[in-house]
Amino acid sequence: MSNTNTIRLGKSGLQVTRIGFGGIPIQRLSEEQTIRVLHRAIDGGFNWIDTANGYGTSEERIGKAIREYPRSDVLVFTKGTGWDPKTLREQIELSFERLQTGYIDLYQFHIVPNPEMWQTMEKNGTFDVVREYRDKGMIRHIGASAHTREAALAVVEHPEIEVLQYPFNFIVEEEGMEIVTACRKRDIGFIAMKPFGGGALQDAPTCIRFLLGVPDVVTDPGFEHIEEVDEVLSLWKEGAPLSEENKRTIEQLRRELGTRFCRRCGYCSPCPHEVHIVSLMTMETLVKRFPADRLSEDWIADAGRSIENCIECGECEEKCPYDLPIMEGIHRGAEALRRALQAAG
Ligand code: SF4
Ligand code: SF4
Known part of the structure; x- marks a missing residue:
C-alpha cells in the first residue's frame, strides 16, 4: 500500500490519511497566513483537520480556509470541554458557527480529566447532548481526548466512543502503546497527539517515521509555517522507516528527557504571578540546542527574570495533567539559563 493512502480510523469507519493538520498553532497566525499553510497541507494530500473550541481563532480560520474545497474533501474534527449539558451545547453551537459547516465529522470530549468526571458527564446528561447532534446527523462520530492513562482507559470502555486522541511519541512509547492496544x-x-512532544522533540524525520511505523496510528502535528508542512508532507510521501541515525537520536533523547518532561500543553498557565512557566520548564533543553547568541532574545530574558515572581503557591502543579514538579522544574530552568549566559560571557 502506498504510504499516502488512507486508513480506517477504527469503528468510526472514517478513511483518513496517516497525518492530519493539528489546529493549535494557527491561532498565532494571521488569517492570510493560516489559509496559505492550511491550503498547502490539503493540496499536499492530508485529508483531515483537528481543532477545538478552546484554540482561540483556530475554528474560525479553519472554517474560512476550507470553504474553497468541496466539504467532503476535508474531514473536520473538533472538541469541547463542557462538562455539563448547557456549556457543552453552547460550545457545539459556537463550533458550528465558527466552522461554517452543517456537520462535524468527529466531535471529541476535550481532555477528559479523570474517570470520575467521565462518569459524571454520562450521568448528568452531557453525553446526551452529543448523542442528540449525532442522531440529527450534525455530528457524524464521537471521540474523546485524554492526557492521563487513567482517563484514557476509562474513556475507551464507553461503547459509543469511536476515536481516542492521546499523547504518543517515541519518548512515551511504552505508556502510549498500552493505550493503543486498549483501542485496538x-x-x-x-490519534497520536503531541508527535513532537509538544515541541520538546524537534527532529521531524525521527518523530514522523516513528509514528508511521505503528500501522494503525494517525497523528496531527500542529503547523505554523509552510516549510514545516512541506517537510512532514515529504516524510509522509517517502514513508521511510527509522534510519540508524534516527534510532540513535531516539536513544539519546530518551536518556536526556526521561518520560517526565514538559509537553508545552500550557494547561498550567497563565501563572497568576506572571511566571513564564512553559518557557522555564523547557529551558534546559532549549539552552542545549540554541546557539549562544539567541539566548539574549527578549522572550528568553523575560522568562529568566520571571522566576523571581514565583511565590510557590502550587496552583500550576494542580493543573498539570502530567503531575510534573513544576516549582522544581522552573527553578532548574532558570538556573540552566543563568549558567548558559555566564558561559557565553
Ligand atoms: S507556584 Fe509559582 S509558577 Fe506556579 S502558579 Fe504559583 S507563582 Fe506561578
Ligand atoms: S508544566 Fe505540565 S501543564 Fe505546564 S506546559 Fe508543561 S506539561 Fe503542560
Missing part, C-alpha cells in the same frame, strides 16, 4: 481491542481509532 475495542476497534477504537487512535
Whole structure:
C-alpha cells in the first residue's frame, strides 16, 4: 500500500490519511497566513483537520480556509470541554458557527480529566447532548481526548466512543502503546497527539517515521509555517522507516528527557504571578540546542527574570495533567539559563 493512502480510523469507519493538520498553532497566525499553510497541507494530500473550541481563532480560520474545497474533501474534527449539558451545547453551537459547516465529522470530549468526571458527564446528561447532534446527523462520530492513562482507559470502555486522541511519541512509547492496544481491542481509532512532544522533540524525520511505523496510528502535528508542512508532507510521501541515525537520536533523547518532561500543553498557565512557566520548564533543553547568541532574545530574558515572581503557591502543579514538579522544574530552568549566559560571557 502506498504510504499516502488512507486508513480506517477504527469503528468510526472514517478513511483518513496517516497525518492530519493539528489546529493549535494557527491561532498565532494571521488569517492570510493560516489559509496559505492550511491550503498547502490539503493540496499536499492530508485529508483531515483537528481543532477545538478552546484554540482561540483556530475554528474560525479553519472554517474560512476550507470553504474553497468541496466539504467532503476535508474531514473536520473538533472538541469541547463542557462538562455539563448547557456549556457543552453552547460550545457545539459556537463550533458550528465558527466552522461554517452543517456537520462535524468527529466531535471529541476535550481532555477528559479523570474517570470520575467521565462518569459524571454520562450521568448528568452531557453525553446526551452529543448523542442528540449525532442522531440529527450534525455530528457524524464521537471521540474523546485524554492526557492521563487513567482517563484514557476509562474513556475507551464507553461503547459509543469511536476515536481516542492521546499523547504518543517515541519518548512515551511504552505508556502510549498500552493505550493503543486498549483501542485496538475495542476497534477504537487512535490519534497520536503531541508527535513532537509538544515541541520538546524537534527532529521531524525521527518523530514522523516513528509514528508511521505503528500501522494503525494517525497523528496531527500542529503547523505554523509552510516549510514545516512541506517537510512532514515529504516524510509522509517517502514513508521511510527509522534510519540508524534516527534510532540513535531516539536513544539519546530518551536518556536526556526521561518520560517526565514538559509537553508545552500550557494547561498550567497563565501563572497568576506572571511566571513564564512553559518557557522555564523547557529551558534546559532549549539552552542545549540554541546557539549562544539567541539566548539574549527578549522572550528568553523575560522568562529568566520571571522566576523571581514565583511565590510557590502550587496552583500550576494542580493543573498539570502530567503531575510534573513544576516549582522544581522552573527553578532548574532558570538556573540552566543563568549558567548558559555566564558561559557565553
Ligand atoms: S507556584 Fe509559582 S509558577 Fe506556579 S502558579 Fe504559583 S507563582 Fe506561578
Ligand atoms: S508544566 Fe505540565 S501543564 Fe505546564 S506546559 Fe508543561 S506539561 Fe503542560
